[in-house]
Amino acid sequence: MLLSLALAQTNLPNRMHTTAISVKAETTSTEHNANFESSKDRSVSEIRVFVRKKRLRKPELVTENAVKLEPQDQKLRGLPDIEEFAYRKPSDNLSLTKFKPISKIDETKVKPPPNWERVLEGIRKMRSSEDAPVDSMGCEKAGSSLPPKERRFAVLISSLLSSQTKDNVNHGAIQRLLENDLLKAETIEKADESTLKNLIYPVGFYTRKATNMKKIAKICMLKYDGDIPETLEALLSLPGIGPKMAHLVMNVAWNNVQGICVDTHVHRICNRLGWVSRNGSKERTKTPEETRESLQLWLPKEEWVPINPLLVGFGQTICTPLRPSCDICIINDLCPSAFREATPKKTKTKTKTKVSESQVSS
């Protein structure tokens, strides 16, 4: 009986650390009175049973302790930290993220592309007639007759309106704003948004730009007494103002050159000429910002301002987005992209053949 009692104890669950069990069996038990009749003097016997317990694996039960895991345990088990769901206020330096350097290239190891000076000279020759729209209607021409403070604001608004818009369309909008005395922060702030929208139409995204004009005017009145911000970071924080515009405004309005103004023409032509590449590879740059960074690595700083109107005008007249006029381009012997994007050869199709046959028969 005593042995069975001891064995029964060993089968109890979760007995992890018991190494000995003391069992006290009283001889008054009716079942075993006969066996112990001869030893009546042993009213109580004490037997110590030593049992080596096998260490049992912890049961996989969801207990209270399992629910209340420490953060460290949660990480170990691959659970997300609650911090990952927390709302974070946008950084105050958000504008700087737009201007974050993309590449990490050792500038001292970047060599200028071969023949770049001859190429630049050739483009200057082709541009000497100054017959491109940018020469008379570019952003930097806006409000040229106004006093300095108003002129700076006019350049800022002209830059805002210039994205996705041709120079002549933008110029027309600026002229209408000027005629209606709506090219100053104080008058724009008070003006009706629909009036601004009608005046700037048909510039690209005129509705959104009219809204941004109002916002910019309000900020400039509140923080800059109707003038414009003096730093690149502050300009980038204005609604609708990106790096291309901010650099142009810094150059034109404040005569403070901090970077090249790279628009779609400068971006395209620099890639066609092989002047820029992605992170030091031979790959073309994908965005104007990448182009700006790559170009700034080697182009002398005195060229940072004139390169924009030079290449914009070149892109409007000869090195156009579609079918560039490589045949009249005087640097076609130096350009790695010469004639590669020229007018594609016409291929004869069945339809065309039928048309020509019908023409012959008629």
Ligand code: SF4
């Ligand atoms: S050769 Fe053609 S692609 Fe090259 S710069 Fe001249 S126009 Fe542009």
